[in-house]
Amino acid sequence: MSPQSSAGNRARVGPLAGAGSTAPVLDVDALLDDRDTGIIVCCGSGGVGKTTTSAALALRAAERGRKVVVLTIDPARRLAQSMGIEELDNTPRPVPDVAGEGSLDAMMLDMKRTFDEVVESQASPEKAQQILTNPFYVALSSSFAGTQEYMAMEKLGQIHAAARADDTYDLIVVDTPPSRSALDFLDAPERLSRFLDGRFIRLLLAPAKGPAKLMTAGVGLVTNAMTRILGAQVLRDMQTFVAAFDTLFGGFRQRAQKTFELLQADGTAFLVVAAPEPDALREAAYFVERLSEDRMPLAGLVVNRATAPPEGSLSADEAMAAYERLSRREDGADDSPVSRTAGLLRLHADRSRLVERERGLRTRFAAAHPQVPTAVVPALAGDVHDLDGLRDVGHLLSGG
Amino acid sequence: MPTPTRSGAQLHVVTGKGGTGKTTVAAALALALASRGQDVLLCEVEGRQGIARLFDVDPLPYAERRIAVGTGNGEKQGALYGLHIDPESALLEYLAMYYKLGRAGKALDRFGVIEFATTLAPGVRDVLLTGKVYEAAKPGRRGKDVRQYDAVVLDAPPTGRIAQFLGVNSELAGLAKVGPIKSQADQVMKLFRSQRTRIHLVTVLEEMPVQETADGIEELRDHGFPLGSVVVNLVRPQDLGADDLAALTSGDVEPAAVATDLKAAGIEADDALVEGLLAEARDHAVRRALEDSQRELVAQLDVPTVELPRLPGGADLGGLYELAGSLCEQGMA
Numbered sequence: 001m002s003p004q005s006s007a008g009n010r011a012r013v014g015p016l017a018g019a020g021s022t023a024p025v026l027d028v029d030a031l032l033d034d035r036d037t038g039i040i041v042c043c044g045s046g047g048v049g050k051t052t053t054s055a056a057l058a059l060r061a062a063e064r065g066r067k068v069v070v071l072t073i074d075p076a077r078r079l080a081q082s083m084g085i086e087e088l089d090n091t092p093r094p095v096p097d098v099a100g101e102g103s104l105d106a107m108m109l110d111m112k113r114t115f116d117e118v119v120e121s122q123a124s125p126e127k128a129q130q131i132l133t134n135p136f137y138v139a140l141s142s143s144f145a146g147t148q149e150y151m152a153m154e155k156l157g158q159i160h161a162a163a164r165a166d167d168t169y170d171l172i173v174v175d176t177p178p179s180r181s182a183l184d185f186l187d188a189p190e191r192l193s194r195f196l197d198g199r200f201i202r203l204l205l206a207p208a209k210g211p212a213k214l215m216t217a218g219v220g221l222v223t224n225a226m227t228r229i230l231g232a233q234v235l236r237d238m239q240t241f242v243a244a245f246d247t248l249f250g251g252f253r254q255r256a257q258k259t260f261e262l263l264q265a266d267g268t269a270f271l272v273v274a275a276p277e278p279d280a281l282r283e284a285a286y287f288v289e290r291l292s293e294d295r296m297p298l299a300g301l302v303v304n305r306a307t308a309p310p311e312g313s314l315s316a317d318e319a320m321a322a323y324e325r326l327s328r329r330e331d332g333a334d335d336s337p338v339s340r341t342a343g344l345l346r347l348h349a350d351r352s353r354l355v356e357r358e359r360g361l362r363t364r365f366a367a368a369h370p371q372v373p374t375a376v377v378p379a380l381a382g383d384v385h386d387l388d389g390l391r392d393v394g395h396l397l398s399g400g
Numbered sequence: 401m402p403t404p405t406r407s408g409a410q411l412h413v414v415t416g417k418g419g420t421g422k423t424t425v426a427a428a429l430a431l432a433l434a435s436r437g438q439d440v441l442l443c444e445v446e447g448r449q450g451i452a453r454l455f456d457v458d459p460l461p462y463a464e465r466r467i468a469v470g471t472g473n474g475e476k477q478g479a480l481y482g483l484h485i486d487p488e489s490a491l492l493e494y495l496a497m498y499y500k501l502g503r504a505g506k507a508l509d510r511f512g513v514i515e516f517a518t519t520l521a522p523g524v525r526d527v528l529l530t531g532k533v534y535e536a537a538k539p540g541r542r543g544k545d546v547r548q549y550d551a552v553v554l555d556a557p558p559t560g561r562i563a564q565f566l567g568v569n570s571e572l573a574g575l576a577k578v579g580p581i582k583s584q585a586d587q588v589m590k591l592f593r594s595q596r597t598r599i600h601l602v603t604v605l606e607e608m609p610v611q612e613t614a615d616g617i618e619e620l621r622d623h624g625f626p627l628g629s630v631v632v633n634l635v636r637p638q639d640l641g642a643d644d645l646a647a648l649t650s651g652d653v654e655p656a657a658v659a660t661d662l663k664a665a666g667i668e669a670d671d672a673l674v675e676g677l678l679a680e681a682r683d684h685a686v687r688r689a690l691e692d693s694q695r696e697l698v699a700q701l702d703v704p705t706v707e708l709p710r711l712p713g714g715a716d717l718g719g720l721y722e723l724a725g726s727l728c729e730q731g732m733a
Contacts, residue, residue, distance in 0.1 A: 046418020046558055047609075078607065275419060278714065279450065308683075311676030314667070322665035329664070340653070341661035343639040344677045347684055350637050353712040381686045383607040 023366040026300035026373035028398040031269055032061040035170070038267035039160070040299070043176040045283040048275045049304040051079060052384055052393060053377075054175035055106070057271075059083075059095070059387065060394030061171050062104035069105040069159060070173040073152060080108070082386050090114060092159075097387055105169070111151040115141040118154060122248045131248075136241040148177045149187075150256070157259040186263075186294060269299035272372075276306050276358035281365050288369050300373035302397065303362060307354045308378045316352035319345045375399065408539035408596060409441070409549040412628065415562040415616065416602030417609045421633045423450040424715045425602045425708065426555040428723035432733035434470030434478035435724055438550035441536055442467075443483045445529040446557065451482045456717055462489035463545055464536075471721065478550070483536065490528040526568040527585070534588045537596070559601060559616040563623050566592050566599075598628030603698070605632060605691040610698060617701055629732055630703045632695070634710040636688060645685040653678060706730040 031037055042054045051072055058070035069092050072079075080088045083095045088108035095104040119137075120128050131137050140147060156174055163169040262268065270291055274284035284301060291298045323345040366374070377396045384390055412429060416422035423444070430442040441464060444451050449459045455467045460482050467482040535541075537552040557565045569585035569592075591597060599620055603613040613630060620627060640648075647653050655674045662669040698705055708726055711719045727733050 048419060078611070277419070278453075279423075279448075280419065310680050312673045314673060314676075318667065322662065322667050326661065326665045340640065340644045340647075341658050341665075343641075343644060344658065344681050345662075345665070346639045347637060347681055348677055350712045351680060357712070357714060381683070382690050 022363070023301070023370065023372060023374040025399065026302070026375040028057070028060075028375055029064070031299055032057065032064055032066065032171075036267055037171065037269050039156075039172045039174065039262070039269070041174045041176060041263065041268065041270045042273050042302075043270060043287055044273035045280050048273050048280050050273045051175050052390075053271075053273050053302055053304065053397070054173050055079060055083060056384075056390045056393035056397060058104055058106070058171075058173040059098065059390045060398065061173070062095075062098050062102040063100045063391075065100060065102045066171045067103050067169050068171045068173060069107065069163070069169045070175070071152075071155060071159065072106065072108050072175045073148065073177045078383065078385065080106070082384050082389060084387065090155075095387075109148070109152055109155055111148050112141045114151045114155050115147065118252070119248065122251050123244075127244060131241070131244045134237065134241045134244065136237055137245075150252075152177055153256055153259045154252075157255050157262065160259075160262060186260075186290065186296070264295055264297070266297065268297050270296055271299050271302055273302045273304060275304055276361055278361060281361055285365060285368060288372055298372065300375065301365070301369075303374060303376045305379040306376045307351060307358055309355045310348055310351050314348060314352075316349040316356065319349040319352065323349065408591075409537040409552045411533070411537045411591065411597045412551060412553045413556045413562075413566070413592075413597065413599045414553060414602060414631075415556045415559050415599065416631075416633075417559050417612045420602045420604050420609055421715070422558070422602045423448075423555050424454065424720070424723070425600075425631050425633055426553050427451060427454045428708070428715075428720050428727055429600070429733060430480055430551075430553040431468060431470060431720055431724035432727040433551045433553070434468070434480040435472060435728060436470065436478065436733050437472070437476035438470075438478040439481075439547065440478060441481045441483055441549045441552045442555070443485055443533055443536065443552065444555040445485045445533075446555070447484075447486060449484065450555065451484070454715065454717070454720060455482065457482070460484035462486060462493075464547070468717075471725070481547075481549070485529055485532045487525045487528040490532045491524075494528065494531060526565050530566065530569060530588055530592075531584065534591055537591065559612050562599070562616060563619040563625070566620075566625055567623055593624050593626065595626065597626050599625055600628040600631055601703075602631045602633050604634045605694040605698070607694065610694045614697070614701060617703060627703050630698055630701060630705045631732075632698060632705060632707045635707050636684070636691060636710060640681065640684070640688075644681075645688055648678065648681050648685045649689075706732050 031040070040054075040057060042050050042057070044050050054070055054072060058068045062068045072088065077087075080086065083104075083106050084097060085093050085095065085106060088106055090107060090110040090113045092105035092107040095106050098104045116132060119131050122128075123131060152174070156172065159169070159172055163172065263270075272284045272287045272291075274280040281303075288298060288301070323342050326339075326342040326345065362374070362376070366372070375397055377393070380389075380393070384393060412426075412433075414422055414426035414429060416425070426444075427442060430440045433440045442451055444460075451467070452459045457465070457467050460467075462484060464481045464483050466479055468480040470478040470480065472478075533552065533554055536546075536549070539548070541548055556562055567589075569588040601613050601616055603609045617627060617630075655671070655678065658677065659669045659671075659674050662674070667673075706727060707730075708723050711722065713719065715723065724733075
């Protein structure tokens with residue numbers, strides 16, 4: 001793009017700037033081979049093949065000589081099996097039959113287990129017990145939305161520290177949680193900090209810590225309101241939980257902040273994964289903008305499940321016109337060879353339109369984000385069942 | 401079916417794996433019900449403004465806005481309203497409605513309680529979202545800008561989270577032993593488990609989504625939630641019959657015959673074009689075979705099934721009416 005583009009276009013590249021141009025191609029192999037790449041984070045909305053992409057990248061990197069661990073969040077059982085592992089759990093397990101000098105371990109985030117371990121490692125046994133049995137802790141750590149994001153950050157920080165200490169891995173591939181909003185992953189440390197510094201937590205702690213200076217007319221109003229809504233028992237459980245948890249919070253926040261900084265560092269590469277659908281690409285656009293806002297290193301966009309362009313130059317309109325003519329000639333004569341040819345034409349028209357639509361969506365994305373290198377991966381006919389399947393995906397990812 | 405309005409609206413919960421078109425199906429179902437003459441409220445709870453995009457209207461506020469009308473088919477035309485439920489607004493409304501907490505509500509906000517409750521406190525977010533859906537569907541609604549609906553359609557969280565989302569109130573009722581929260585939570589659970597509720601699962605004919613649908617159905621059944629239909633979405637075109645597909649796969653289709661047909665249709669076909677068409681069709685046959693094997697699995701789920709086609713142009717407003725018509729024909733509305 002010309003540096004002298006029209007005035008007023010400073011903050012964002014105008015939609016016309018990239019019209020007609022295509023996005024630069026994402027060189028996946030160069031990214032995997034670069035020894036400075038220490039962490040790859042795959043993010044994007046649900047259902048775009050994020051987990052499969054993460055696993056395929058990890059396998060390809062391993063077979064190109066890297067020592068890799070892939071941290072998945074919620075893999076289908078079949079994907080674990082495709083890596084030769086019956087059940088994935090919170091501990092990295094070696095993936096058998098990886099070719100070459102490198103290695104691949106795989107694990108799945110167990111958020112309750114991770115949370116429990118943090119509590120156990122940070123608190124005295126007596127206090128840990130008190131926390132682990134509190135009903136609020138049980139609810140918070142096992143079933144509620146939001147915890148997964150914190151624990152994914154926590155686990156990433158743990159693995160990274162361990163890998164650095166004993167040189168087990170030189171590349172960590174992370175699959176992010178299927179968040180309602182994909183941005184939750186990045187918000188986790190910030191939200192935690194805001195919460196911990198917030199007045200509410202001090203308010204809850206105040207009764208447990210005796211007469212505090214905070215006690216104002218407002219506090220009485222708030223606690224009264226909460227007692228009315230929640231009932232006294234709930235409020236007491238909550239206070240006990242927060243008081244017991246108080247000492248741990250500092251450590252949580254510090255580590256979350258460190259992981260956030262780790263994500264900003266040069267050794268990290270974010271890959272935004274999408275499908276050629278308006279919703280998925282809109283989420284991807286949000287993500288690209290958000291990453292640059294937070295100064296996170298974006299490596300590129302992966303568009304999965306693309307429809308392969310049809311052969312030949314017959315346009316959708318020509319095919320449909322021919323289909324209409326053939327159908328008119330037939331007049332109800334089913335199962336004749338003519339109707340088969342009509343079906344072929346209709347199929348071709350359908351596919352051509354799909355390809356055109358997907359190309360249009362990608363062009364619009366590239367127009368708004370011309371600097372984002374992109375890899376387009378054609379849709380596979382079936383699901384991935386084994387390492388060879390993952391190898392095929394890796395091959396396609398790197399433009400093969 | 402009971403008279404919906406007197407006993408409250410019929411509640412349709414639409415869930416599905418990410419990428420299967422859950423929001424599109426929820427919108428099509430709402431439109432289909434409106435076309436049957438019902439007044440329908442379509443709610444979303446994930447902050448994506450997907451409804452506004454589909455219906456091409458301004459982003460929806462936390463208020464019930466009229467967004468479309470049903471086709472009517474010569475009978476009464478139902479109206480379709482949209483509602484975007486965000487937890488902050490739901491909490492403030494809840495406090496104002498049930499506790500008359502004008503000043504205290506503001507104090508809660510000042511102390512960061514609203515933010516705590518809606519982003520961090522265990523499950524409160526889901527409690528607030530489901531609580532508002534319950535309120536919209538209950539009989540005898542009164543107030544400014546609210547109306548009694550015949551049906552409420554919820555574009556719900558994805559299949560992996562749906563049982564937890566709908567069940568959050570029973571967990572809450574477990575935490576709070578007594579008090580107003582407990583009784584409200586109990587009532588919400590009663591609605592979700594009643595005959596007034598139907599939970600529909602959207603899938604596509606691929607392995608992972610079908611597996612997730614099967615898991616979701618099992619989980620929902622375990623929790624005693626009433627199932628509606630499985631909506632198979634984005635089905636590939638069916639222009640070629642089983643015989644054609646078999647012939648294509650085994651290579652029994654004569655290229656010369658195809659070329660003759662094409663010529664008759666006004667297309668000068670060279671070998672490359674014919675071979676290209678046949679290659680596309682063989683690829684299609686492989687995918688159709690995979691679809692068929694997944695369709696068999698869906699049939700074993702023992703839940704009524706409807707199918708919706710993949711629209712080559714995508715689901716715009718016109719496409720939505722087309723899908724709604726298909727749902728009506730198949731008896732889902």
